[in-house]
Structure formats: structure tokens, C-alpha cells
Amino acid sequence: MDSDLMPSRPIVGSSLFERTIEAVAPAWALRRSYARMGLEHARGYDAAKMGRRTAGWQANGGTANAQLSQGLARIRNRSRDIIENNEYAKRAVAVFASNVVGYGITITPDDEIERAAWKAWSESQQCDASGDDCLGGLLRLGARERFSAGEILFRRRWRRLTDGLAVPMQIQLLEPDYLDENRTGPVGNGGNICILGKEYDALGECVAYWLFPEHPGEIAQSRLRSFESQRVPAKDVIHYFAKDRPSAVRGVSELAVSLMRYRDTADWNDAEQVRKKMEACVMAIISSSGPDKQLGLAGEKGVEKMRPGMIARIGTSDAVTFNNPMPSSGGGEFMRHQLHALAVGAGITYAQLTGDMSQANFSSNRMGLIEFRQMVEQEQWLNLVPKVLQPIRTWWREAALLGGVKLGEVTKDKYAMPRKYQVDPLKDTMTYKEAIRAGARTLSDVLREDGTDLETFIAERKHELAALKEAGIVTDTDAAVSELGLSGADVLSHPADNT
Structure with a gap:
């Protein structure tokens, strides 16, 4: 034993068992002491304590894939x-x-x-294997499925x-149901492993989809x-999903x-509507001691029917009691609270x-849109562009070269996202104008926010x-008129190449 690890004095509060361990195996006793101090520190957090408030709190310590394997298809x-x-x-x-x-989304190559x-290719139906959509339509369907089902292929x-295509390649959209999630475990003899239908090599890289x-x-x-999953190389598949945990290999619905709450809110709303209908139907209650009297309108086979506001006259000596329904209070506020929670869960505004x-004024609505647009831009630039659009561009270049299209060197593409419609167009336009003049922003940057690119604009x-000349x-949007103060005749007299 190492004498340097021997404690100089017994551990405070130690039991006879622990003092015995300390005498026989001091190194082990020291490690137990460190572990005990760490445990006491962890228990200092309220969320780590065990007691009445946390008695029913069962937390799963498995990976994201272990949790998804139990209910991925059910959630979807x-x-x-x-x-x-x-x-x-x-x-949503x-x-x-x-x-x-x-x-x-506009993609502009330099060449x-x-x-x-x-x-x-991208603006025609030739890019779609089903022949229904252009690339924009495929991306829209992909975004819908990514949000609702959590993923898309x-x-x-x-x-x-x-086949008569200028570019001999098309894209097929596959719902995540195509991915065999039961394929989990070792694959072959090469050391690869399958997790929920995705095959990984020893380095942890996805090499195939089943x-x-x-x-x-x-x-x-x-x-x-044959209805059995087949191995498809990863180079031919793009898996569009968002990782919520580093270990996740599949996506889960954003509505999960x-x-x-969606289900409970819908049930509450249905129950409230039924209650209102019943209140409207029971307009008056007629009590009678006659054996041949019945309430309501006789329907088929003696089934009684009622309609809103109905009063049936049964006899002159019968007692009538009018119904006075009491409306429930707080229903509207409860529903707004539920809808606020649903909006937060979906990542959009109420x-x-x-x-x-x-429930919003002009300023609060703009602040909410700013936060929402930040989340949209994260989805666009961290998920959609690098994981979907750039691989599609690589696929297209490979196919275009095979099809005989003369392409230059690979350059960086320019991406223009969908136009962001302005809440206050006049103020926003003046803000852009002053930012460009001050050099804080470029015209290309503003045009990309407007959903176009500089080359198309020019x-x-x-x-x-x-054409106007x-x-x-001559219009006053011409800088020669609005800034230089030239007359229409002066502008028209200038040579056309100086326009």
C-alpha cells in the first residue's frame, strides 16, 4: 500500500465498517470519501433530491435512440x-x-x-421523380414532413x-416510414452497426440506410x-431532421x-359545445302525472327528439318550469392559455x-416576429442549407456532367431565402436605405432578404x-430625377448606354 494515501486521521462521521476499510485499504477509503462528497454535493440540488415531491418522477437515463425506439412510429x-x-x-x-x-429558395451559381x-432543372417538374413538383415544391413538402413527422428522406x-432528361437524375421524397427502424444491431462481419434503420461504421459515420x-x-x-428493407448507400440519401441530442440518429415531431395538450384541448372544446347545445335544447321542463305524456317530439320507435328553444305543450294542467342555464366563467381565458402553450410548443407566436x-399590439407583434424569424433562420442555415440543399447541388453537378452540361469550376453558391414581408414597409425600407448608405449593409444582403439576388436584380x-426610356x-424613382434634380427631358436625352 502507498503510505502517502493513508489519511492522517479517521474520516469524520465514518462508521465502524468504514474505519475498518480505512485501516485495511486506505486508497479505497479515500475514493469512497470523494464519492460521498460528490453525492452530497449533487443532493444539494432540489431536482436531485428524493422525497415526497419527487416520489413519482421517473426519468429515463438512456440515449435519445433508446427513448425513440419505444415510440417513434407511435408519435409520428x-x-x-x-x-x-x-x-x-x-x-402550425x-x-x-x-x-x-x-x-x-433561390440558389444562384456564379457560372x-x-x-x-x-x-x-430546379424550376421544372423534371427534378421530381413523381413528376409533380419543382424543387421548391419538394422542399415545401420536406419542410412539412420534417415538422409534422420529425424527418424526411x-x-x-x-x-x-x-430518358430524354437534360440532367439524368431526379429526387424522390420518402416519408420516414420507409426507414426500417427495427433494423437495430450488428450488421455483417465488418463491425458495422444499425441503429433504427441507419447503418454506421466503426468510426461512427453513417454509411447506409435500410x-x-x-x-x-x-x-x-x-x-x-419483396417486402424487406434493402441497403441503400448513404451517398444516395439525404436525411433531413434536427438533432435535439448529440446521440440522436432520428428526428421526432415538433408537435410531440x-x-x-392538443387532444385534451380538442376534447374540452367538444364538451363545451355539447354543453351549450344541451343548454339551448332544454328550454322548459313540463312535469305531468299523466301516464301517456312524454317530453319532446316523438321520433321513430318512441325515441324522443329535442331541438334548441323547443317548448312542447302537453296538457293544460301540467306544471312548467323554465330552464335558466348558468354560463361557465373563465372558459375563454382557459382556452387562450392552452393556445399560448400550443404556440410555444410549436415554436410560433400565438x-x-x-x-x-x-392579444398583441404593434410593438409586441414585431418583437415576437423577430424571435420567430431567428428560429426560422437557424432552421434554414443550420439544417436546410448544409444538410439538404448543398448535397442536392452536389448530386446535380455530378448528373449534369454526365448529361453533357458544360460546367466551370466549383464555386460557392448564393442562397436567397423566401421574402420576409415587412410589418411596417415604409420604416423598414428607410432603415435599409440608411444602412446601405452608411456602409453597414450591402445591397446584396438586403436583396437576399427580399428573396432575390443581385444578378437577377441588375x-x-x-x-x-x-424599356421605360x-x-x-420617366418616373421619380429614377435617381437622376430624385437625387440630381434633372428634368424628364434631360434624362431622356442621355445616351441609352448611360442609363
Whole structure:
């Protein structure tokens, strides 16, 4: 034993057992002492204490994948059910997709030939394996599924050169149901391992996806295909999801945290409507001792029917008691509280979820939009661009070269997100103008916020000014008129190349 580890005096408060350990194995006693001090420190946090308040608090210490494996498909299916049957959930999905993708994201390559070829491919249905959508439509569907189901797959589909496509490649959107989550465990003899349908090598890199040939819930299955998941190389699949924990390999619905509240709120609303209908139906109660008297309107097979505001006359000697329903108080405030919670869970504002602007003024609405737009930009620049758009651009360049498109060197693309509509256009425009003049912002930066790019703006502006001048029209938006003070005749007399 090392004499340096021997404590100089017995540990305070130690039992006979611990003093015996200290005499026989001082190093072990010292480690136990350190562990005990750490435990006492941890118990100093209220959340770490064990007692009456935390008696029913069962926390799972497993990885994100261990938790997802128990209910990933169930959460996904329940989220879809809520979206299909709840107005607010459907609205939350629409708000997310319309702000993240909107009418599309503009990608502008530097090379002019590549720019024209990319625009022709991305703005046509040739990019979609189903032939229904352009790239913007695919991204919108992907954003909706990413929000509602938690994830979406983009699969590259190669086409023959004889298929008549300028770029022999299309993109197929696959719902996460295609990913075989039961594929979990070692794969082959190479040391790879599968986690919820994704195959990883020894270095922890995803190398393949195990996909079903058809959707497991499709109403018509092909008899020619075996319904077993097949290995697809990772280079042909883009998995669009957001990581909430470093260990997560799959995505979960953004509505998962609020699913029970959506359901309970809908049940409460239905119960309240039924109560109101019953209050309206029971207008008066007629008491009679006659054996042949009945309440309401006789329906089929003696079933009594009632309608709102109905009073049935049964006899002249019967006693009548009018119903005086007492409205429940606080129902509106309770519903607003629930909707506020649903909006927070979805990451959007209360006004966006409900369309109710009565709870916000101009300033508070703008502050809420600023916070929301920061979250949207995080989704765009940390998830959508690096994980989806850049890989799609790589796929497209590879296919375009095979198709014979003359491309230059690989350069950095410019991305223009959907236009952010201004709450106060005049003030916002003046703010942009002063920022550009002061050198704090560039025109390109402002144009990207407006959903376009500098090259497109210059081409359209040049064409517009030339067309106006040729037609003999001068507007005060021309800087020569508004800033230099020139007359319309002076502007029109200038050579066209100086426009």
C-alpha cells in the first residue's frame, strides 16, 4: 500500500465498517470519501433530491435512440392524426413550411452556363421523380414532413441518358416510414452497426440506410417486390431532421411535446359545445302525472327528439318550469392559455397559430416576429442549407456532367431565402436605405432578404430602365430625377448606354 494515501486521521462521521476499510485499504477509503462528497454535493440540488415531491418522477437515463425506439412510429402517427383533425396543428405546420421554404429558395451559381442549366432543372417538374413538383415544391413538402413527422428522406434516382432528361437524375421524397427502424444491431462481419434503420461504421459515420421498397402502409403493394428493407448507400440519401441530442440518429415531431395538450384541448372544446347545445335544447321542463305524456317530439320507435328553444305543450294542467342555464366563467381565458402553450410548443407566436391579433399590439407583434424569424433562420442555415440543399447541388453537378452540361469550376453558391414581408414597409425600407448608405449593409444582403439576388436584380433593373426610356417614360424613382434634380427631358436625352 502507498503510505502517502493513508489519511492522517479517521474520516469524520465514518462508521465502524468504514474505519475498518480505512485501516485495511486506505486508497479505497479515500475514493469512497470523494464519492460521498460528490453525492452530497449533487443532493444539494432540489431536482436531485428524493422525497415526497419527487416520489413519482421517473426519468429515463438512456440515449435519445433508446427513448425513440419505444415510440417513434407511435408519435409520428399520432402527430399526423392531430394535424388531420385539429385546426391549430394544421396551422402550425403551414406556418413552419411557409416561413422556412415559402415559394422556394433561390440558389444562384456564379457560372452563367451553370446558372441557366440549374434554373431550368430546379424550376421544372423534371427534378421530381413523381413528376409533380419543382424543387421548391419538394422542399415545401420536406419542410412539412420534417415538422409534422420529425424527418424526411430525399433519395437520388439516376436515370438513363435515353430518358430524354437534360440532367439524368431526379429526387424522390420518402416519408420516414420507409426507414426500417427495427433494423437495430450488428450488421455483417465488418463491425458495422444499425441503429433504427441507419447503418454506421466503426468510426461512427453513417454509411447506409435500410429502406423498404414501398411504403408499409400503402393500400396497393407490388407483388413483384419483396417486402424487406434493402441497403441503400448513404451517398444516395439525404436525411433531413434536427438533432435535439448529440446521440440522436432520428428526428421526432415538433408537435410531440404538445400532442396530449392538443387532444385534451380538442376534447374540452367538444364538451363545451355539447354543453351549450344541451343548454339551448332544454328550454322548459313540463312535469305531468299523466301516464301517456312524454317530453319532446316523438321520433321513430318512441325515441324522443329535442331541438334548441323547443317548448312542447302537453296538457293544460301540467306544471312548467323554465330552464335558466348558468354560463361557465373563465372558459375563454382557459382556452387562450392552452393556445399560448400550443404556440410555444410549436415554436410560433400565438397570433400565427390562431390569427387572433387582439392579444398583441404593434410593438409586441414585431418583437415576437423577430424571435420567430431567428428560429426560422437557424432552421434554414443550420439544417436546410448544409444538410439538404448543398448535397442536392452536389448530386446535380455530378448528373449534369454526365448529361453533357458544360460546367466551370466549383464555386460557392448564393442562397436567397423566401421574402420576409415587412410589418411596417415604409420604416423598414428607410432603415435599409440608411444602412446601405452608411456602409453597414450591402445591397446584396438586403436583396437576399427580399428573396432575390443581385444578378437577377441588375438584369431586371437594366431591362426595365431601358424599356421605360425607349417608351419615353420617366418616373421619380429614377435617381437622376430624385437625387440630381434633372428634368424628364434631360434624362431622356442621355445616351441609352448611360442609363
